[in-house]
Amino acid sequence: MSPRGGGEPAVVPDAEFTSYYGRPVVKPAPWAADIPAYMFAGGLAAGSSLLAAGADLTSRPALRRSGRVTALAALGFSAAALVHDLGRPSRFLNMMRTVKLTSPMSVGTWILALYGPPAGLAAVAELAGVPGVPRRLGRVLGALGRPAGLAAGLLAPPVAAYTAVLLSDTATPSWHEAYRELPFVFVSSAAAAAGGAALLAVPAAQAGPARRLAVGGALAELLAEARMERSMGMTAEPLHQGGAGRLMRAAKLLTAAGAALTLLAGRRRPVAALAGAALLAGSACTRFGVVEAGLASARDPRYTVVPQRRRLAQAATRSPRA
């Protein structure tokens, strides 16, 4: 199998690859489904907060309500996934004992800690008009809803983007080599997912921005993903093989189908719901596929050794050392 493009001349043929009994050189991350699920839900929450903030400013109450509620639900789900991965809730608190700029996980924890409360408050504020809620509380909530929702909207983009840095700041070949485009793949995927969720929940009359965000996000994701694969060199291979390959193919198909349905007949509720479901599923498949491809690239020493060999050979041709 020849390495994919990337514009690098094949200085060292793959045939020279050697390894220690085929064992991995780097260790795969010990992360199960919790982590990609956490990333998907985080992206969905972020995109939904953005939609809610925009809807609030442009007087689209149904879109605002669905965005805020989706954000809170997704956030709750992602927190549960994270705690499940860590094993104990107290360990999540342990993450807050320090601020570390060299650790994307530390930075991400703080971004989430800043984003969570306003996002949650904005969702709770939706109770304001609900019958049974005391008048006074209702008024306080009503007043807090907008500032909280806007704050959540402003803090949302980093929530969607940081998980890409989380993956790329590792020695896992297919994650690290993706670092240039992965943030764009993830934020577009978050936009598509949030648009999709709103298509499911919001009447067509108010869902215009959701449709545009969904279609724009889907197209941007497909473009960014294609670019990413070109810049990754041979470490793009795992994105096409095995379970990761199936997930990535499904992601592309679902995302493209979701965008097409939205464009063609997004104003008809049943079609919109179908499109929304496809976009949500596509976004989830992207996270699971990227995570799985990275794990596969770590398990195969070829993806660690061959690019490093090639780099050494290139350095040697540039400046022959004594």
Place this chain on the structure above:
Amino acid sequence: MAGRHSLFGPIDPAADAGWVDPPPRKGFFTDTSVCIGCKACEVACKEWNLLPDDGFELLGSSYDNTGALGSTTWRHVAFVEQGGRASVDLGMPGLGPPAPAPAAPAPGAGAVAGAPPGSEPPVSAAPAERPDFRWLMSSDVCKHCTHAACLDVCPTGSLFRTEFGTVVVQPDVCNGCGYCVPACPYGVIERRPGPAGDPLAGIAQKCTLCYDRLRSGAEPACAKACPTDSIQFGDVEELRERAAARLDVLRAAGQDEARLYGAEPDDGVGGTGAFFLLLDEPEVYGLPPDPVVTTKDLPHMFNRASAAAVALLAGAALSFLGRR
């Protein structure tokens, strides 16, 4: 402290981490040319650090049934059986009478496969120059990198830089997120899988360079136990000189494939605190040929992510332009 310079390039790790007047940096020089594969280091490490067993499986990889470094293996002895590519006379008994004088130098490595039985001259002509088989043994360990990715990415500060310039996990602080595991470019650190009930289950574990022993002035257990001085412990500065001298000796003796691994302060991880004299390419021993600390690209990564975040914000705003 987190300045760009501290992410890459040669530095004094203990001073960079904020230690005032740290003692000289400590480390290992592992000279694999004298390793006899006795595994005394593996055992001494397990005993001193109370590491549980790794299971009792036969892996079918020569005499290596440990496999790799991990949460319960902090020293690992690799056994490489090589056929048909050695250009080095290790003084092993060969077939036929000893060669009278060094004959023509061996052609490029990997060129000559073991001659089939019954074929002619080479076997008796110069067997010592081209043994058709050789052992490579090497005791691997955490590299205690100058720029340690594991330490950089740890969100809790559980991994810290000691006054000796080494990298140590505090098990009571680690929350088991496992982020350090994929961050290490050498595949060293690992989250201990079990058993349930073990207070260290789910906690990242690796070589501490026997921090407890160092603090009381003793040398690490593995170096102490090594009968051939393949594992040498000491001040990194001095060890680097010793390693360079040993390399010269081996090169002069015709061991062209001998090389130092990790001893250069300007390599991808800023040089390692534990470095090696190898007799073949690093990947033959399961080591990465050109590891680079992943945080080297971190500023660039954060820039890309910021651009993506701004793009998302702009995209969301754009989607509200237009009527429906």
